[in-house]
Amino acid sequence: MAACLLPVLALVACGGNGARGVHPGTMPEGGSFHGAWLSPQYGDMHLCVTGRNVIGNYVKNEREGRIRGEIDGDILWFNWEESRTYVPGNPVEVSGRGYFRLSLNEDNDNVLTGEWGVDQDRTGGGPWTAIKRRRQGPDTCDGSSRAVTGREVSWDEEEGADSSSDDEL
Numbered sequence: 001m002a003a004c005l006l007p008v009l010a011l012v013a014c015g016g017n018g019a020r021g022v023h024p025g026t027m028p029e030g031g032s033f034h035g036a037w038l039s040p041q042y043g044d045m046h047l048c049v050t051g052r053n054v055i056g057n058y059v060k061n062e063r064e065g066r067i068r069g070e071i072d073g074d075i076l077w078f079n080w081e082e083s084r085t086y087v088p089g090n091p092v093e094v095s096g097r098g099y100f101r102l103s104l105n106e107d108n109d110n111v112l113t114g115e116w117g118v119d120q121d122r123t124g125g126g127p128w129t130a131i132k133r134r135r136q137g138p139d140t141c142d143g144s145s146r147a148v149t150g151r152e153v154s155w156d157e158e159e160g161a162d163s164s165s166d167d168e169l
Contacts, residue, residue: 019099019122024073028104033076036138039130048141076100097122
């Protein structure tokens, strides 16, 4: 009997999205993931929303990355990848998953509070927070970035891109 319960317990413990204890709520009135954001951890972020889908870029110092995800209530579940160039001409490529919860602060500003993880983990890497810039929209909404490849590539143009990865968000 204990062997029969193990798969069920594993599903309950891990959660469907891999972020234990994170459950979608209602999107706050006036809240939107679309816009230009400032993150203390990851610098300038530009997120673009089409329906429930989000694409975006971020840049800070030696980091340049991109985000692709799906909105579920007040949560954005996302995949991220970035290129870190600590030594010129030798970028380090990393990727993972994460989530943002959108809320409004006391000044009615849109605020993101979340976490990132490495590879298939949504948590464990560290916090990722941001505040939306007032009166500034995203610079671009094509989802392209030089991250990872060193040249402009959109998500849809990547060689060997597997469209099934969207199901893993």
